[in-house]
Structures are given as structure tokens and as C-alpha cells.
Amino acid sequence: MLTHLTLINFALADHLALDIPPGFNVLTGETGAGKSLLLDALSACLGERTDSNLVRFGTDKADVTATFSYEENSPEAMWITQRELNDNSGEIHLRRVIFATGRSKAWINGRPTSLTELKELGRIIVQLYSQHSQQQLLEPPYPRQWLDRYSDFHLQANTVRQAYQTWQKNIRLHTEALNAQASKLQRIQTLELQLEEIEEVAQYNYLEIEQEFDRLSHHESIMQDCSQSLNILDEDEQNITQELANILRKLESHASRSEQLNEIYSALLNAQSEINDATLSLRQFIDRQSFDPERMEQLNHELAIFHRLARKYRLQPEEIASQGESWQNELLQLQQLEDPESLSAQVDQSYMAFVDAAETLDRMRQEAAMPLAKQLTEQVKTLALPEAYFEFKFERLSEATAEGLSSIQLLFTANKGIPPQPLAKVASGGELSRIALVMQVMNAEKTEAEMIVFDEIDVGISGGTAEIVGRLLSGLAKHVQVLCITHQAQVAAQSDHHLLVQKQQTDPASSCIFALSEEKRIYELARMTGGIEINSTTLEHAKQLRELKFHAK
Structure with a gap:
């Protein structure tokens, strides 16, 4: 879980130290205030690509440190122990220094490390979902990957891939033997x-x-x-x-x-x-x-x-x-050198082993697909899509691949009486964003990461739908730490902790992030719902949004 983040000369931040509590955290602020500041800093600490634009104007380097707590025997604890990076503090300190020249250096618990290792550890402790994640839904492999991830078929899928590779290797050996x-x-x-x-x-x-x-x-x-x-x-x-x-x-x-x-x-x-x-x-x-x-x-x-x-x-x-x-x-x-006949027998044996493993995985996927599609349907219906319906379509491939014997499509319809079609053909942008949100939340329920970040994934929804999204994220925060960057007051109102980013017109300009008290949260929610003019009506509406949070509890 992320506990502390320190930014020095990073983008618009001069010197910013921020504590991140457990539960459901939201980050809000006006457009251009620097809401991406926190996400960019966290991404830098997780090994993502950076450039010199992140170094504050007039300085020679940016310095970012993220501190995470962890439990014994957790995946991240095992990872740092295997690499002798455990300092027995019960914390993981990830530091990244970015120079104005474009170069960068990284440390894990005070020891220099490569970006590859930093990224590997980052994927274990944090799951990041952005507003562009909905585009993944349109990629052909995504339904199969999502089905396997949610149903925990990783081991079986890996067995199939290894069996396929063995079969292909034996084919190459047989061909080489014939040529030789x-x-x-x-x-x-x-x-x-x-x-x-x-x-x-x-x-x-x-x-x-x-x-x-x-x-x-x-x-x-x-x-x-x-x-x-x-x-x-x-x-x-x-x-x-x-x-x-x-x-x-x-x-x-x-x-x-x-x-x-x-x-x-x-x-x-x-x-x-x-x-x-x-x-x-x-x-x-x-x-x-x-x-x-x-x-x-x-x-x-x-x-x-x-x-x-x-x-x-x-x-x-x-x-x-x-x-x-x-x-x-x-x-x-x-x-x-084995003669081609004996190698031909090996090809047949490895093919049968692959088919056997692939058939088993295919049956497991088909058995898991129907209840998973039903669960997805029920979740999406609550987001102002009352007639939503999903099903998985399996089609036998003419040629087997390392991923199995069948292609898997996710079919969808939003209208009663209309047969489901491939998601990419029939879903609108707003529908895609809602579907992506539900699928990401369902994925997050299965993740081993202790922190999940949602970057404006609620774009394209509003009103009651946004309130339901807020409840989904609030429920998810009972299991993992959640950080959500949002423009929706209904989502922010459901959070446990509210962070506000504000731009200050210093020379040069700078951004600050504050943890809001309950009273100040009401004013921020009023600004989000009512715009510049904050009056008794917008304040009352903001209070009602917060009351919905406590009634939901």
C-alpha cells in the first residue's frame, strides 16, 4: 500500500510531501491544476518512461520517492527478499531522479537498480487503469486474457503455451532431420x-x-x-x-x-x-x-x-x-542424430500432449464463460444500461495457436430483442467506457496488488451512473487501496479521503495537493457540481451527496 509520496522539483511541484491513507482516495481539481502530477510521479517511481519535461523549469533534476508498506509473505515481500533488497523496515522505498539532460537513475530501498527491475516490482504492487483502457476491449486477445485473468487460468494457459512450443520445436527438428x-x-x-x-x-x-x-x-x-x-x-x-x-x-x-x-x-x-x-x-x-x-x-x-x-x-x-x-x-x-522416423513419432506425441492440454483449457474456459458473462451483465446493467447483455462466443480455429484451439469473442447488445454482436461493432463510446470500468473493477477484485489507480476512467458518465461507479470503487476499497482521479462529484463523494490539487501563480507557477477536511470537501463537491458560483443550493446538493455515502454504509 502506498503510504507516502515526495516530489522535489517535479513538473509543477516545488517540494511536495503527501501522505496517502488506506481506503478509497480521490484526487480532484480544476482543469490544468495538475491532477496528472501525482500520477506522473507515481509512474516514474514504478519504472515508466520519463523525459526532461518533468524537471521543474530552472532546475537541473527532479527527485521523486514513493514509500509502500507491505505484509510478510506478500508477493512484493518475496520479490525484494529474493534480490536481497529487504531492509527489515516493513517498507519499500522507490526513488527516481530525472535529470534535465533526459537521463534518470533509480533506487529500491537505497540500492541502485535498473528500470527493468523497478518496472517489474511496480507491476506487483500497483495496478494502473487509465481513461484509455477501454481501447483494450477492442483488441482481439482481450476477451480471452480477461477471462483467463478473472478465472485464474494462468497456470493452465502457460501449460498450453509450453506444450505448443514443444510441438513446434519437434516439428523443426523433424524438418531439419529430413533436410540433413x-x-x-x-x-x-x-x-x-x-x-x-x-x-x-x-x-x-x-x-x-x-x-x-x-x-x-x-x-x-x-x-x-x-x-x-x-x-x-x-x-x-x-x-x-x-x-x-x-x-x-x-x-x-x-x-x-x-x-x-x-x-x-x-x-x-x-x-x-x-x-x-x-x-x-x-x-x-x-x-x-x-x-x-x-x-x-x-x-x-x-x-x-x-x-x-x-x-x-x-x-x-x-x-x-x-x-x-x-x-x-x-x-x-x-x-x-535421430532418424526422421523417430522424430516424426516425437512430433505426434507432442501434438497429442498439446491438444490434450488445449482441449482441457478450452472446456474450462467455456464452463467459466457463461457465469462470468452473466456477472458482467448484471454489473453493467446498474450503469444506466438496463437491457445490457453479454455472452462469450467460441469458434474453433482452423490452425491451433499457442493460446489454444478456439478464438474467443465478447458479444454485447444494449437493446432488448437485438442479438448480441462483437463489442467493437455495436458499442458506443459511452457504453465502452462503462463496460471497461466494470471489467477493470472485476479485474481489480482478483489482483494481488495492494493499490489500484484509476485515472479518469469515469469519463463519459454522470448523474446516478457516476454515483454507482463511486459505490463500486468504494466497495473495492474494502479489499485494496484505491486512488481515483475524477471530475465526477458523485464519485468523489463516495470516497474515504479527498485530495485537492491547486495551481498557485508563483514565479514559476507551482501546484500543491491538500487533504481536505469534511467541511472543505463539501465546498469542493459544490464546485464540481455547480461551477464557479457556490451558493446555498450547490452546498446543500454537495451535503446530500456526502449523506448518500454514509447511508450506503
């Missing part, structure tokens, strides 16, 4: 010949062979240089080992007299040990070396094969072994 069958044997034969050709050298390491050949090629100069080095180190009359020993004897007697001399003495002592070890290793290396002309000839032969194969297959010599492994893997895959 013709060239499979030829490719296997080619790979076997290539592997046979590189078999002689594939087991060797080219770099090691090259290094050994290079060493044998320079054997004479290596031995000459090593012998000279050994003489200088340990065998000449004035060799390095003896000279270093003399130096150490001289410094040893003075090492205790100077800390710096002691460090030098220790360093030379370590060097003596390293030189002795290196001298021993060099002597052993010389003793082990021998020139083997047969081995050199063998290495030369192997290198020649490497270079010939590298030219043939356009590789580096050291890549031949890894290329051989690649060919071997490809050969194994081709040898293990």
Missing part, C-alpha cells in the same frame, strides 16, 4: 577422411615439438654458451662464486655495526644461495644434454606434416589438434 538426411552420409565420410589424415600428428603438441626441434638445431651453440657460463660462475680461477664468497666474508665482520650494511649482507647471502642453486642446475642441464640426429629428423618430419595440413585446411599449425576435436564432436553428433 541427404547430406548426412557424405558429411560423415568427409569427416572420417579428415580425421584419418590428421591422426598421425593430432596426438602431438605442435608447440612442444617446435621448441624441441629448435633446441636440437642450436645444440652446439647452447652447449658452448652454457659451458662458458658455468666456467665464469664456478670453474675459472676468479669465478663469481669465489668472488662473492670473499665479499661476504669482508662484510660479515661489519654487518653488526650498521643496520644498512646488515641488510646488504643479507641480500648478498640470499644471492649466493640463488647463484649456487642456479650453478648446480646449469651443471645438471649440461650433463643431460646430448645431440640425437635421428630424433631431430623425426621432429622435422612431424613439423612438415603439421605445416602441410595447416596449409590444406587454412589453419595455424597449433590449431590442428583442436580442429580435430571439433571434427570428432561433429562426427559423433551426426552418428547419434
Whole structure:
């Protein structure tokens, strides 16, 4: 549930802090006062797209923070716990900073986050319905989506989609196997010949062979240089080992007299040990070396094969072994490739699994459709459509899809004796807005979100119909927090809390939002019903609207 919203340099808001109580909240104000301010700020915190126009004129950035409370084990609690974003405060703080350059940054509970994560969390905690939502009713998938959402068929629908994807995947594999069958044997034969050709050298390491050949090629100069080095180190009359020993004897007697001399003495002592070890290793290396002309000839032969194969297959010599492994893997895959007949059986099995799941879902949808259409009919009738009637029409598809075996249409008529037709063909704009409103309220009853926002969805209705809409939203607010932006006094009168947005002609202009007391609510309702002139008649009418709220309770 949204508990607090803070706007700093956001659009017309200079610095605005607002507490949002539970229950049914309405936001009203004159046209142009900035009623969209609250909705835009909330949308920014929920990860929706923003631009630099939302930054207050003359400032370099806008800063918006929305605070939500939540219950343990709620979907949002599980979401932030899984991502280690839980700060154990029992609250979720969503912050968005929008820069005048158009860039933005976002945080969840003080930790930087991506807009993708922000939007994902936003969809869990808030459901938003706008005045344009009625256009969704005209989109072909909407009746099926609404039926599934209200009847909680998500798991079954997902099972059907997965079964369809498996079936389509098996069709592709079968097709690929048929296409590959013709060239499979030829490719296997080619790979076997290539592997046979590189078999002689594939087991060797080219770099090691090259290094050994290079060493044998320079054997004479290596031995000459090593012998000279050994003489200088340990065998000449004035060799390095003896000279270093003399130096150490001289410094040893003075090492205790100077800390710096002691460090030098220790360093030379370590060097003596390293030189002795290196001298021993060099002597052993010389003793082990021998020139083997047969081995050199063998290495030369192997290198020649490497270079010939590298030219043939356009590789580096050291890549031949890894290329051989690649060919071997490809050969194994081709040898293990299932034949088209076995894959054809898999296609049939996966198709039957899809059809079985789709038939089950189809029956469930048809069983749920009649009572749902009846419930929708009864709800819409109360909105000045006494002869409204709905039914779902199922038609078998010529080709199955991932969504099932049937197309689903929502049929409607507003007139007695007239058969129902597809909603898009027969519903007027006013009828669509009322139908959309009822469907959204019914959806909201099923949502796991703890807050629902309605943005002027009551456009196109008035009078008694608006009062009924207000009662619908008031009833919904018993289960979730509701925020409704409205121009209808009958809707606003049914709310638990009334927020008023006003524009102030400061320099630059700014908007403020106030929570109204009961007395001030009467004046605002009077303004909404009576216009600029507020007199005793409009005030009395406003009081009567509020009394209807308490009588309804």
C-alpha cells in the first residue's frame, strides 16, 4: 500500500510531501491544476518512461520517492527478499531522479537498480487503469486474457503455451532431420577422411615439438654458451662464486655495526644461495644434454606434416589438434542424430500432449464463460444500461495457436430483442467506457496488488451512473487501496479521503495537493457540481451527496 509520496522539483511541484491513507482516495481539481502530477510521479517511481519535461523549469533534476508498506509473505515481500533488497523496515522505498539532460537513475530501498527491475516490482504492487483502457476491449486477445485473468487460468494457459512450443520445436527438428538426411552420409565420410589424415600428428603438441626441434638445431651453440657460463660462475680461477664468497666474508665482520650494511649482507647471502642453486642446475642441464640426429629428423618430419595440413585446411599449425576435436564432436553428433522416423513419432506425441492440454483449457474456459458473462451483465446493467447483455462466443480455429484451439469473442447488445454482436461493432463510446470500468473493477477484485489507480476512467458518465461507479470503487476499497482521479462529484463523494490539487501563480507557477477536511470537501463537491458560483443550493446538493455515502454504509 502506498503510504507516502515526495516530489522535489517535479513538473509543477516545488517540494511536495503527501501522505496517502488506506481506503478509497480521490484526487480532484480544476482543469490544468495538475491532477496528472501525482500520477506522473507515481509512474516514474514504478519504472515508466520519463523525459526532461518533468524537471521543474530552472532546475537541473527532479527527485521523486514513493514509500509502500507491505505484509510478510506478500508477493512484493518475496520479490525484494529474493534480490536481497529487504531492509527489515516493513517498507519499500522507490526513488527516481530525472535529470534535465533526459537521463534518470533509480533506487529500491537505497540500492541502485535498473528500470527493468523497478518496472517489474511496480507491476506487483500497483495496478494502473487509465481513461484509455477501454481501447483494450477492442483488441482481439482481450476477451480471452480477461477471462483467463478473472478465472485464474494462468497456470493452465502457460501449460498450453509450453506444450505448443514443444510441438513446434519437434516439428523443426523433424524438418531439419529430413533436410540433413541427404547430406548426412557424405558429411560423415568427409569427416572420417579428415580425421584419418590428421591422426598421425593430432596426438602431438605442435608447440612442444617446435621448441624441441629448435633446441636440437642450436645444440652446439647452447652447449658452448652454457659451458662458458658455468666456467665464469664456478670453474675459472676468479669465478663469481669465489668472488662473492670473499665479499661476504669482508662484510660479515661489519654487518653488526650498521643496520644498512646488515641488510646488504643479507641480500648478498640470499644471492649466493640463488647463484649456487642456479650453478648446480646449469651443471645438471649440461650433463643431460646430448645431440640425437635421428630424433631431430623425426621432429622435422612431424613439423612438415603439421605445416602441410595447416596449409590444406587454412589453419595455424597449433590449431590442428583442436580442429580435430571439433571434427570428432561433429562426427559423433551426426552418428547419434535421430532418424526422421523417430522424430516424426516425437512430433505426434507432442501434438497429442498439446491438444490434450488445449482441449482441457478450452472446456474450462467455456464452463467459466457463461457465469462470468452473466456477472458482467448484471454489473453493467446498474450503469444506466438496463437491457445490457453479454455472452462469450467460441469458434474453433482452423490452425491451433499457442493460446489454444478456439478464438474467443465478447458479444454485447444494449437493446432488448437485438442479438448480441462483437463489442467493437455495436458499442458506443459511452457504453465502452462503462463496460471497461466494470471489467477493470472485476479485474481489480482478483489482483494481488495492494493499490489500484484509476485515472479518469469515469469519463463519459454522470448523474446516478457516476454515483454507482463511486459505490463500486468504494466497495473495492474494502479489499485494496484505491486512488481515483475524477471530475465526477458523485464519485468523489463516495470516497474515504479527498485530495485537492491547486495551481498557485508563483514565479514559476507551482501546484500543491491538500487533504481536505469534511467541511472543505463539501465546498469542493459544490464546485464540481455547480461551477464557479457556490451558493446555498450547490452546498446543500454537495451535503446530500456526502449523506448518500454514509447511508450506503
